[in-house]
Amino acid sequence: MKKIIQSTVKESISAKERFFKNNITQIEACATAMVDALRQDKKILLFGNGGSAADCQHIAAEFVNRFMMERKPLPAIALTCDTSVITSIGNDYSFDDIFLKQIQALGKKQDIAIAISTSGNSPNVVKAAKEAKNKGLFVAGFSGAAGQLKGICDICFCVDSPVTARIQEVHILLGHILCDLCERMLFNE
Numbered sequence: 001m002k003k004i005i006q007s008t009v010k011e012s013i014s015a016k017e018r019f020f021k022n023n024i025t026q027i028e029a030c031a032t033a034m035v036d037a038l039r040q041d042k043k044i045l046l047f048g049n050g051g052s053a054a055d056c057q058h059i060a061a062e063f064v065n066r067f068m069m070e071r072k073p074l075p076a077i078a079l080t081c082d083t084s085v086i087t088s089i090g091n092d093y094s095f096d097d098i099f100l101k102q103i104q105a106l107g108k109k110q111d112i113a114i115a116i117s118t119s120g121n122s123p124n125v126v127k128a129a130k131e132a133k134n135k136g137l138f139v140a141g142f143s144g145a146a147g148q149l150k151g152i153c154d155i156c157f158c159v160d161s162p163v164t165a166r167i168q169e170v171h172i173l174l175g176h177i178l179c180d181l182c183e184r185m186l187f188n189e
Contacts, residue, residue, distance in 0.1 A: 015166040016173060019159050027174070030155050031181035033138050037112050038186060043075035045107055045137070047099040047128055048116030051168050052142075053080035055116055059175040067179040071187045077106065079128075099128035109136035118167045120147015120158070129153060142171045 020027075034044065044063060046056035056078040063076035079102045080086075089098045107113065113132035117125040120143030129152045132139050141153035144167045150156045157174055159167040 011161075011163065011166055012169050015159060015161045015163075016170055019157075019170045019174075023157055026155050026157065027177060027181075030140050030157075031178050031185065033140075033154070034112050034178060034182050035185045037110055037138060038074055038182065040110060041075075042108065042111045043077060043106075044112040044114060045077055045079055045103065045132070046114040046116065047079040047102070048125055048142075049080075049122055051164075052116035052118060052125075052171070053078070055142075055168065055172055055175060056080045056114070058172065059114070059179065062176070062179040063182070067176070067183050069183055069187060071183060074182070074186075079103075079106075096123045096127055099124050100131050103128045103131045103135065103137075107132055107135050107137050111137045113137045113139045114142065115139060115149055115153065116142040116171060117147065117149055118144045118159075118164045118171075120144055120149040120156075125149070126152065142174060143167075 046060055048056050057080060060076040060078040063074040079099050085102065086098045089101050115125050115129040126148045129139050129141060129149060133152055139153045141149035141156035143149045143156060143158050145158055145160045150158060159170045161167050
């Protein structure tokens with residue numbers, strides 16, 4: 001078991017080191033876009049499936065409550081949480097529309113959309129990202145090494161790993177870093 005643990009930790013650290021070395025400028029640009037939107041009373045909308053849905057809820061909570069400092073709440077909504085909305089759309093239309101219709105209802109020009117899909121190809125995430133882009137939202141994608149999100153988003157953070165767990169580990173660290181940068185820029189620390 002020790003070898004498995006050590007190997008897993010080594011893979012996770014390696015994936016993070018590669019990703020952050022290659023994406024630091026994009027991370028700064030994304031944080032700046034988020035801060036610009038929040039200063040204009042815009043909101044952050046996050047969507048993804050499975051573990052990515054949990055990441056959406058986690059990141060939204062960091063913005064609404066607080067991350068590292070005491071400060072006023074920031075508007076962020078995980079589109080993964082309202083079971084009545086999700087199941088009614090899935091039942092009446094299609095699972096592929098569960099985020100699309102929420103972007104149509106809640107997304108406003110210059111809001112931030114964070115689309116999370118480890119493959120970059122989840123149909124419901126891709127469809128909502130396209131709609132967000134068409135509506136004039138700034139779209140940030142969190143994905144794996146490839147996928148359709150890359151061609152849709154204003155900024156797409158592609159994690160070069162074949163292992164879903166390693167991709168998700170990078171995504172949550174990226175979310176934490178974006179929260180931290182936004183807090184520091186908005187609240188002058």
